[in-house]
Amino acid sequence: xxxxxxxxxxxxxxxxxxxxxxxxxxxxxxxxxxxxxxxxxxxxxxxxxxxxxxxxxxxxxxxxxxxxxxxxxxxxxxxxxxxxxxxxxxxxxxxxxxxxxxxxxxxxxxxxxxxxxxxxxxxxxxxxxxxxxxxxxxxxxxxxxxxxxxxxxxxxxxxxxxxxxxxxxxxxxxxxxxxxxxxxxxxxxxxxxxxxxxxxxxxxxxxxxxxxxxxxxxxxxxxxxxxxxxxxxxxxxxxxxxxxxxxxxxxxxxxxxxxxxxxxxxxxxxxxxxx
Numbered sequence: 001x002x003x004x005x006x007x008x009x010x011x012x013x014x015x016x017x018x019x020x021x022x023x024x025x026x027x028x029x030x031x032x033x034x035x036x037x038x039x040x041x042x043x044x045x046x047x048x049x050x051x052x053x054x055x056x057x058x059x060x061x062x063x064x065x066x067x068x069x070x071x072x073x074x075x076x077x078x079x080x081x082x083x084x085x086x087x088x089x090x091x092x093x094x095x096x097x098x099x100x101x102x103x104x105x106x107x108x109x110x111x112x113x114x115x116x117x118x119x120x121x122x123x124x125x126x127x128x129x130x131x132x133x134x135x136x137x138x139x140x141x142x143x144x145x146x147x148x149x150x151x152x153x154x155x156x157x158x159x160x161x162x163x164x165x166x167x168x169x170x171x172x173x174x175x176x177x178x179x180x181x182x183x184x185x186x187x188x189x190x191x192x193x194x195x196x197x198x199x200x201x202x203x204x205x206x207x208x209x210x211x212x213x214x215x216x217x218x219x220x221x222x223x224x225x226x227x228x229x230x231x232x233x234x235x236x237x238x239x240x241x242x243x244x245x246x247x248x249x250x251x252x253x254x255x256x257x258x259x260x261x262x263x264x265x266x267x268x269x270x271x272x273x274x275x
Contacts, residue, residue: 143205
């Protein structure tokens with residue numbers, strides 16, 4: 001039995017070795033080392049466990065890279081300003097992501113970072129929420145006529161259901177449920193809410209890009225900022241973003257940048273030069 005297993009192991013090793021041979025694409029070599037490196041990436045990053053599938057996928061990718069690269073080089077596309085700019089942007093994006101991931105692996109978010117992020121989020125938080133009754137119409141005349149009826153005692157909810165162009169709230173008698181003041185995307189709408197007390201309706205229709213609004217504050221409340229333990233995932237994301245931004249800012253602030261009369265620079269060996 002042991003002998004059979006040894007033969008099977010040797011056979012498997014030989015088949016993998018023979019499978020891992022260098023390729024030549026238009027006289028350019030794809031080495032076995034290149035293939036193995038990509039196969040490992042496909043295994044770890046893409047979850048491809050089968051060796052034959054890894055090899056087939058790796059060879060397909062590497063051959064495509066060679067063929068496309070050769071044809072682009074033949075057509076001198078590396079001289080095209082747009083191509084050069086796109087390559088530079090792609091390279092920078094890839095390097096930036098890799099730098100950030102490397103930095104975070106060396107400097108993971110800790111409890112101090114979490115607390116700092118939480119404090120920042122809390123300082124930017126607005127606790128005020130409003131429950132609003134709202135009617136949206138097309139013209140100023142329609143808005144003023146409805147406002148007159150409301151002030152005369154007509155039920156604003158019934159008028160909203162009948163006349164409002166804001167269909168979702170119209171179905172609910174014009175009610176916008178309790179919403180944080182920062183979530184109202186029309187700045188003048190939010191400012192109007194701040195100027196009204198509970199039960200008050202704005203004395204003038206509010207004009208926006210959507211039409212004319214009639215606004216009444218049905219209720220208001222202050223909602224305390226959640227405890228860190230209740231929003232830990234959000235705080236962690238914020239802490240990560242703050243750490244990344246601080247790191248990138250430090251790179252730019254420490255960079256030595258100056259104007260110079262000459263244009264001397266260190267040569268970058270990316271592709272062979274053309275004569």
